[in-house]
Amino acid sequence: MxxxxxxxxxxxxxxxxxxxxxxxxxxxxxxxxxxxxxxxxxxxxxxxxxxxxxxxxxxxxxxxxxxxxxxxxxxxxxxxxxxxxxxxxxxxxxxxxxxxxxxxxxxxxxxxxxxxxxxxxxxxxxxxxxxxxxxxxxxxxxxxxxxxxxxxxxxxxxxxxxKENQHLAMPKSEKVLHVEKIAHFIQTHFKKSISLEDISSELNLSKFYLSRIFKEVTGTTVMNYVMTCRLNQVKFDLEMYPDRTLVEIATESGFESQAHFSRFFKQRVGMTPSVYRRQKLKS
Missing domain, CATH: 2.60.120.280 (Regulatory protein AraC)
Structure with a gap:
């Protein structure tokens, strides 16, 4: 239930x-x-x-x-x-x-x-x-x-x-708007190699400033958010594309090292990618 x-x-x-x-x-x-x-x-x-x-x-x-x-x-x-x-x-x-x-x-x-x-x-x-x-x-x-x-x-x-006025855009501070731009950039680029330098250059913000405000507003670091986006993509693909290999899914989601991917997945999810896939496909 x-x-x-x-x-x-x-x-x-x-x-x-x-x-x-x-x-x-x-x-x-x-x-x-x-x-x-x-x-x-x-x-x-x-x-x-x-x-x-x-x-x-x-x-x-x-x-x-x-x-x-x-x-x-x-x-x-x-x-x-x-x-x-x-x-x-x-x-x-x-x-x-x-x-x-x-x-x-x-x-x-x-x-x-x-x-x-x-x-x-x-x-x-x-x-x-x-x-x-x-x-x-x-x-x-x-x-x-x-x-x-x-x-x-x-x-x-x-x-x-x-009803009218239920979901109008809410006024947001400059800091929050910056963080939304950072998150949007990550969401659209996490499948590629991405660094603080890349984000800093793209958004014309200093690495120190963008790191500080992102952690302050979201409660997590910029690079942890990048890894979370990759992990969620992997979890979705493992369930939706059972014929694709783990290496293909990990690589296309932005993980450059298979060993690092396996360790990170097990640390965050509590099981290996293959076990996760089997459980999802059974259910």
């Missing part, structure tokens, strides 16, 4: 917890409650406000960068579109998934307390049901209730996405 649906209601943390870049096959609904947090998705950076909702397709690398000095509280639901689609198809409402497919990992911000409260209440009930005894959770009526709750969330998000 957790591969199809994973709700987490009002998670709280503070201090030294590290939120690494990650990606996943599930769609994601992220609700920000409180804290001081910047959120990086692809090459967009959002300075979050309480009540903000981010909708993501999941495959794009993303991470939160909350302040270590403020309580960070959020609610999140991951769900498989394949799990809910038969119900959506039966209802003849395929547009309920359109915000996740067409809005390019969008932030929704506004004063629509009614819709937001219905989303939160559905998340809360969903989280409670998923934490019940596993034997109880396997009952068909429980799965049906979970699907109804998810449909409620999707309906509210669809309504929010259609």
């Amino acid at each position: 957790e591969e199809w649906l994973r709700p987490n209601y009002r998670m709280k943390s503070i201090g030294e917890q590290d939120f690494a870049f990650h990606s996943h096959a599930q769609f994601e609904v992220y609700f920000f409650h409180q804290g001081d947090c910047k959120y990086l998705i692809h090459h967009s950076i959002y300075d979050l406000q309480p009540g903000d909702i981010i909708i993501m397709n999941g495959l794009t690398a993303h991470r939160a960068n909350p302040s270590k000095f403020a309580l960070y509280e959020r609610s999140v639901v991951h769900f498989s579109p394949d799990w809910i689609y038969p119900v959506i198809e039966e209802l003849r409402m395929p547009e309920l998934l359109s915000p996740f497919k067409e809005m390019n990992n969008c932030l929704l911000r506004g004063q629509d307390e009614g819709e937001r409260e219905r989303i939160l209440q559905s998340m809360k009930t969903m989280d409670h049901l998923m934490n019940e005894d596993s034997a109880f959770m396997m009952k068909p009526e429980v799965e049906a209730e979970l699907k109804i709750l998810l449909l409620t969330i999707l309906m509210q998000i669809y309504k929010l996405s259609k």
Whole structure:
């Protein structure tokens, strides 16, 4: 069940917890409650406000960068579109998934307390049901209730996405705009050999300045972001192209050394690339 649906209601943390870049096959609904947090998705950076909702397709690398000095509280639901689609198809409402497919990992911000409260209440009930005894959770009526709750969330998000002023461009500081340009350059060049010097020259920023502001805004280093982009590309290709060799996939994703690729992959993912591929193809 957790591969199809994973709700987490009002998670709280503070201090030294590290939120690494990650990606996943599930769609994601992220609700920000409180804290001081910047959120990086692809090459967009959002300075979050309480009540903000981010909708993501999941495959794009993303991470939160909350302040270590403020309580960070959020609610999140991951769900498989394949799990809910038969119900959506039966209802003849395929547009309920359109915000996740067409809005390019969008932030929704506004004063629509009614819709937001219905989303939160559905998340809360969903989280409670998923934490019940596993034997109880396997009952068909429980799965049906979970699907109804998810449909409620999707309906509210669809309504929010259609309202004016919900996803207008937010004013951003010069520093954040610089970091977005750095991230965009990396996203479009990570498959090639890339260095701080290359980025510095392309964007006309000093290596010291771009390194400092990127770490300050995103919580990670420039070169770690480069490696994360490469890793996410490899993980996607391992699953989508089973006939291609590990060497081909690693090389085309920007890894110049096969030995370094294997060590890095196992260190970050916890298993070898070949084991990862076998597990994904089985599922």
